[in-house]
Amino acid sequence: MDVIFKPQVAKWDVFEVELKGKTEGNPFTDYRIQGYFKGEQEQVTADGFYNGDGSYKVRFMPSYEGEYTFVITGDFSEGEAEGKFLVSAARKENHGPVRVVNKFHFSYEDGTKYYSIGTTCYVWELQSDELIAETLKSLFATGFNKIRFCIFPKHYDYNLGEPRSYPYEGTPIDSSILTSDNFNDYTASLGNLKKGNDWDFTRFNPEHFTHIENCIYELGKRGIEADLIVMHPYDRWGFSQMTKEQDDLYFNYVIARFAAFHNVWWSLANEYDLLPEKSMEDWERYASIICEKDPYHHLRSIHNCFGFYDHTRPWITHCSIQRQELYRSSELVNEWRTQFGKPVVLDEIAYEGNIQHGWGNISGEEMLRRFWEAALRGGYPGHSECFMSHDNILWWSHGGKLKGESWKRFQFLHDIMLDTPGYGLMPYEKCGWDEICGVPEKEKEEPIKDYYLFYYSFMRPSFRTFYFDDKNEYDVEVIDSWNMTIESRGRYKGKFHIALPGRAFMAIRVKKSLS
Secondary structure, X not given: OOEXXXXXXXXXXXXXXXXXXXXXXXXXXXXXXXXXXXXXXXXXXXXXXXXXXXXXXXXXXXXXXXXXXXXXXXXXXXXXXXXXXXXXXOOOOOOOOEEEEOOOEEEEOOOOEOOOOEEEOOXXXXXXXXXXXXXXXXXXXXXXXXXXXXXOOOOEOOEOOOOOOOOEEEEOOOHHHOOOOOHHHHHHOHHHHHOOXXXXXXXXXXXXXXXXXXXXXXXXXXXXEEEEEEEOOOOOOOHXXXXXHHHHHHHHHHHHHHOOOOOEEEEEEOOHHHOOOOOHHHHHHHHHHHHHHOOOOOOEEOEOXXXXXXXXXXXXXXXXXXXXXXXXXHHHHHHHHHXXXXXXXXXXXXXXXXXXXXXXXXXXXXXXXXXXXXXXXXXXXXXXXXXXXXXXXXXXXXXXXXXXXXXXXXXXXXXXXXXXXXXXEEEXXXXXXXXXXXXXXXXXXXXXXXXXXXXXXXXXXXXXXXXXXXXXXXXXEEEEOOOOEEEEEEEEEOEEEEEOOOOOOEEEEEEEOOO
């Protein structure tokens, strides 16, 4: 049997074995392929997949350096295949998968801090090569380190065109009838129009998935996590209305293809509660498939529109939250931390922009305020933007160039977060009622009381008075979160007074002096 693989791979990179096999019948459903990988410190079993043209593949992500062996089995071909390969040190930019640490926070597997500064760009990878390249350039320039996007194409306002590819063999309905003017009428009859699609839900289109893999790889090179939305309701092609058997086949195929990439997160759905065809039993079944089939235990969550999923469920690693109120979002992080006992990721706190929908037209100043307030309360805020333009390209759906103001200021916040002790902040509720204060969190939800970060959001105090104790000295800095400046104000002891410029979005950082 011809076996194709590279003899060496870096730690946490994708090791791939390719073999030729049977093509009779339907190789996506009729045959199985599985790999067993063994090193000195780990043993992993991973499902493989059919990649078209008689090609079968199995992928593996090694977590240790050293020599490994593999055995490939299954009825896809006659006999077994085996071999060995060497795992070298991780590439400088690869710190491994992101894990939960200290209950409410994250780090990379090698212990490097990870503060999520995410964005939503639903189908950026299904656009033209030129637009994809522009999106990757924008992502790298902004400092975003996570992006949410869909595996399936998406149908919604400002996104009525056809994607570059489809996940299944077959043909879609004629999209020439779609315009912004008839969108509402079209949506009303969506169920009937879905019947115009002609898909074989047992035969995947490998080119669609190979392209997404290339995009995941490009994100990984830039230090960006790929938060994959496996299902969603915004669909005119029928992908949201598959049978249980078809759904399960899809989940298994997606896991076999994508799980070996170190930068993958699983989001079972975007707005799961807008999928009436799916029951709670369905969602729990999908989750059990991921837990069983993903040998690397990537981060897992599910995203709401109205009602939260029960984020206390053991398979959920972190909360993926869309705000439920028009005005309050980041203000509720304290409550959600207490309620769910897991990292709180605010993947949708409304978007900067100027479209008609209330979720897509907040100002850059308000977006930045929500970021700072979430971060200081111990949460992880997410961004997107929806600006009308002559080309009808909105970052929220298509990617391209960012047009807003808030994104320019996220790297500044991220740098401040990286400069804090420990892995994350927690809300310090003993501070004043009219300020937000974050302090570093220790393992047992205890504050480290030698570092304080105060934030005044839209309020504009001209001064603040502080008192910690009479023994220690404290170094004080005034931070302008909008203008991105940090001004040292010197060292203080006992009760002291700090002047402020009377502008919104100011912060004060207080650190116990070590000298």
